[in-house]
Amino acid sequence: xxxxxxxxxxxxxxxxxxxxxxxxxxxxxxxxxxxxxxxxxxxxxxxxxxxxxxxxxxxxxxxxxxxxxxxxxxxxxxxxxxxxxxxxxxxxxxxxxxxxxxxxxxxxxxxxxxxxxxxxxxxxxxxxxxxxxxxxxxxxxxxxxxxxxxxxxxxxxxxxxxxxxxxxxxxxxxxxxxxxxxxxxxxxxxxxxxxxxxxxxxxxxxxxxxxxxxxxxxxxxxxxxxxxxxxxxxxxxxxxxxxxxxxxxxxxxxxxxxxxxxxxxxxxxxxxxxxxxxxxxxxxxxxxxxxxxxxxxxxxxxxxxxxxxxxxxxxxxxxxxxxxxxxxxxxxxxxxxxxxxxxxxxxxxxxxxxxxxxxxxxxxxxxxxxxxxxxxxxxxxxxxxxxxxxxxxxxxxxxxxxxxxxxxxxxxxxxxxxxxxxxxxxxxxxxxxxxxxxxxxxxxxxxxxxxxxxxxxxxxxxxx
Amino acid sequence: xxxxxxxxxxxxxxxxxxxxxxxxxxxxxxxxxxxxxxxxxxxxxxxxxxxxxxxxxxxxxxxxxxxxxxxxxxxxxxxxxxxxxxxxxxxxxxxxxxxxxxxxxxxxxxxxxxxxxxxxxxxxxxxxxxxxxxxxxxxxxxxxxxxxxxxxxxxxxxxxxxxxxxxxxxxxxxxxxxxxxxxxxxxxxxxxxxxxxxxxxxxxxxxxxxxxxxxxxxxxxxxxxxxxxxxxxxxxxxxxxxxxxxxxxxxxxxxxxxxxxxxxxxxxxxxxxxxxxxxxxxxxxxxxxxxxxxxxxxxxxxxxxxxxxxxxxxxxxxxxxxxxxxxxxxxxxxxxxxxxxxxxxxxxxxxxxxxxxxxxx
Numbered sequence: 001x002x003x004x005x006x007x008x009x010x011x012x013x014x015x016x017x018x019x020x021x022x023x024x025x026x027x028x029x030x031x032x033x034x035x036x037x038x039x040x041x042x043x044x045x046x047x048x049x050x051x052x053x054x055x056x057x058x059x060x061x062x063x064x065x066x067x068x069x070x071x072x073x074x075x076x077x078x079x080x081x082x083x084x085x086x087x088x089x090x091x092x093x094x095x096x097x098x099x100x101x102x103x104x105x106x107x108x109x110x111x112x113x114x115x116x117x118x119x120x121x122x123x124x125x126x127x128x129x130x131x132x133x134x135x136x137x138x139x140x141x142x143x144x145x146x147x148x149x150x151x152x153x154x155x156x157x158x159x160x161x162x163x164x165x166x167x168x169x170x171x172x173x174x175x176x177x178x179x180x181x182x183x184x185x186x187x188x189x190x191x192x193x194x195x196x197x198x199x200x201x202x203x204x205x206x207x208x209x210x211x212x213x214x215x216x217x218x219x220x221x222x223x224x225x226x227x228x229x230x231x232x233x234x235x236x237x238x239x240x241x242x243x244x245x246x247x248x249x250x251x252x253x254x255x256x257x258x259x260x261x262x263x264x265x266x267x268x269x270x271x272x273x274x275x276x277x278x279x280x281x282x283x284x285x286x287x288x289x290x291x292x293x294x295x296x297x298x299x300x301x302x303x304x305x306x307x308x309x310x311x312x313x314x315x316x317x318x319x320x321x322x323x324x325x326x327x328x329x330x331x332x333x334x335x336x337x338x339x340x341x342x343x344x345x346x347x348x349x350x351x352x353x354x355x356x357x358x359x360x361x362x363x364x365x366x367x368x369x370x371x372x373x374x375x376x377x378x379x380x381x382x383x384x385x386x387x388x389x390x391x392x393x394x395x396x397x398x399x400x401x402x403x404x405x406x407x408x409x410x411x412x413x414x415x416x417x418x419x420x421x422x423x424x425x426x427x428x429x430x431x432x433x434x435x436x437x438x439x440x441x442x443x444x445x446x447x448x449x450x451x452x453x454x455x456x457x458x459x460x461x462x463x464x
Numbered sequence: 465x466x467x468x469x470x471x472x473x474x475x476x477x478x479x480x481x482x483x484x485x486x487x488x489x490x491x492x493x494x495x496x497x498x499x500x501x502x503x504x505x506x507x508x509x510x511x512x513x514x515x516x517x518x519x520x521x522x523x524x525x526x527x528x529x530x531x532x533x534x535x536x537x538x539x540x541x542x543x544x545x546x547x548x549x550x551x552x553x554x555x556x557x558x559x560x561x562x563x564x565x566x567x568x569x570x571x572x573x574x575x576x577x578x579x580x581x582x583x584x585x586x587x588x589x590x591x592x593x594x595x596x597x598x599x600x601x602x603x604x605x606x607x608x609x610x611x612x613x614x615x616x617x618x619x620x621x622x623x624x625x626x627x628x629x630x631x632x633x634x635x636x637x638x639x640x641x642x643x644x645x646x647x648x649x650x651x652x653x654x655x656x657x658x659x660x661x662x663x664x665x666x667x668x669x670x671x672x673x674x675x676x677x678x679x680x681x682x683x684x685x686x687x688x689x690x691x692x693x694x695x696x697x698x699x700x701x702x703x704x705x706x707x708x709x710x711x712x713x714x715x716x717x718x719x720x721x722x723x724x725x726x727x728x729x730x731x732x733x734x735x736x737x738x739x740x741x742x743x744x745x746x747x748x749x750x751x752x753x754x755x756x757x758x759x760x761x762x763x764x765x766x767x768x769x770x771x772x773x774x775x776x777x778x779x780x781x782x783x784x785x786x787x788x789x790x791x792x793x794x795x796x797x798x799x800x801x802x803x804x805x806x807x808x809x810x811x812x813x814x815x816x817x818x819x820x821x822x823x824x825x
Contacts, residue, residue: 121555132811139555217665218814220821227824286626287691329676329692411677412823415631420820426525427632428813429552 329411353387497521614720625694
């Protein structure tokens, strides 16, 4: 305190060229900051352009319902004034649907090419996510509402369909007379929706946008989320159990042997994923190596034996063809194969930490009177925690989004959320739902990271 | 080795040059791989002299196509698609609507769109093949009575062993209803109701604990060969390929087969649009349609190709008769269910969700 006051009393400290030291220091600091910023600018732009932007834009689809609202503005406006949603809406709403269809159908892009037809087609796909059947109902109605000349591809005017529409539409397709179709519009009426997220946890909107459960036979995602967590946790735990002793050996054995051991760890790591999966299939399938071995080498004993206390007992100790254990194309298969595949992700971080633990600590502990076990538990394990934490986080994060292994060996009850994301992306084209599930995965991983930081501290995380 | 490296270098240089100059390059045809792509290569591409066509494989679905079209960076020209995707893709404008008058009529003058076994669903599609989901087993699996109907596939007592079934709902739901006694003509009417769907899933419940699920087309053959399952559903071309080319001892049970369409489509904004259309005209001609059956037992979409094959038996390249292996002969069509892709485009999401829930729980 006294130092500063002395400086202050003598005026600011100056550099050789008369600039106050403080300013000069600030300038040079800023210069070095700019320099380091310029250095990371390229990777930063790279990450922004190729990672954050595309992922962000895809994730934004999980709430985006602007599209359908642009196609059916009048319809959704009418929906707001539809009072009793348990009976069919009035003629105005039927007319609004036809108006929206006709306006959209004529739309052209800047090059004068008609895009309206495809806009309606896309809408049909979107609406089918809310209620089965919308697609064909909409397309059928588009055809009736807007007759097109086959040759010139231009609309025939005047329209053959004139108001009032209600009866005509119901006559054309009786589904227009079903109130469920109209009610399902409620879930789409806002440009931003939580519907995809609800869908991803087996909930949905009803006609008044209240959140309700889906019908029982359509509830699938909760099961899959729970299973994804279960598989990831189990794989992490099994990896830890297997990896800890291996890492310990790697870190403590003499170089000559540990190098050999390291190669055994890395060899599968370098082998193609598919090769390893197929190898497991051959090992574990119903007529695979493991089951065949059980059947042929396990002793088979069957018959009556005179046991003490029990008397004559029929004993069947056979491992026959019917006892073959199903280990592939199910939950067990997914766990076994994923554990093997992810094992190096656990071994390597733990090993790198263990390598840095001086052996003298253990000796010191024992010199001070600890038994080897106690020394190991009190001295060695706490020091290896950063590696264990890193390994667990790494394995868990990789496991939670796993796709290819469950796809190939998961069968009926080994599929994970990644497989469903892929299904929505590829097959049903419901990218909103896929994006919602992706966002939830991302949040789960970030939450895990936060919890880790809170309890163990991210500074303790050491990857190597 | 040196040769390989220099070839790779050249290929790399060429592709870079193509990217840079966007010169008129080879048409890209995207298909399913395996014996099916091989048959397309031999029947369509090897017989095509007016340009180059490159084939690449994909795993189905419109995810890539939609990503390419929406980003405006279209890489693919022609895609081989399933019926429901042929519809949704055309609805959404992922495929281009084609001028139907360009395509070649049948030898008797019938225009292409009338020379099809189904009504043409839209103007985007170009006829490819008929294929089917069908159960099969090894000839020596069952002693005594042999499976001959779809009921037998669901009958675990008469024909013990596990069943191989695919991981999505189409075809198997229809089969379940058919096996449960619904007449073929009524299947989609029944399936359109809640009770009908419940009925199909109740039937599926009867085999649930004995099902091994597959998703890749080659898998059912592995499952059968390794003894993992005693009967499995498969794509009929996979079974036929193994029987016709490798002499596998498989028996196909045609009753209750579910036939699906397969179409070629032109991606909207395809980089080699003109050349691709030219190739599509060639590939969809009666002669090429029949020619494909030289190499694989998928049925031609154009009926005008059938007499060409029948008259020239043995038509298959190994010198055996092909007609008895085709899914769409009169004989095999007796118990054949024509899939309704429009119904699936409407209900696919819900029924597949239900199927996934059924599988998972």
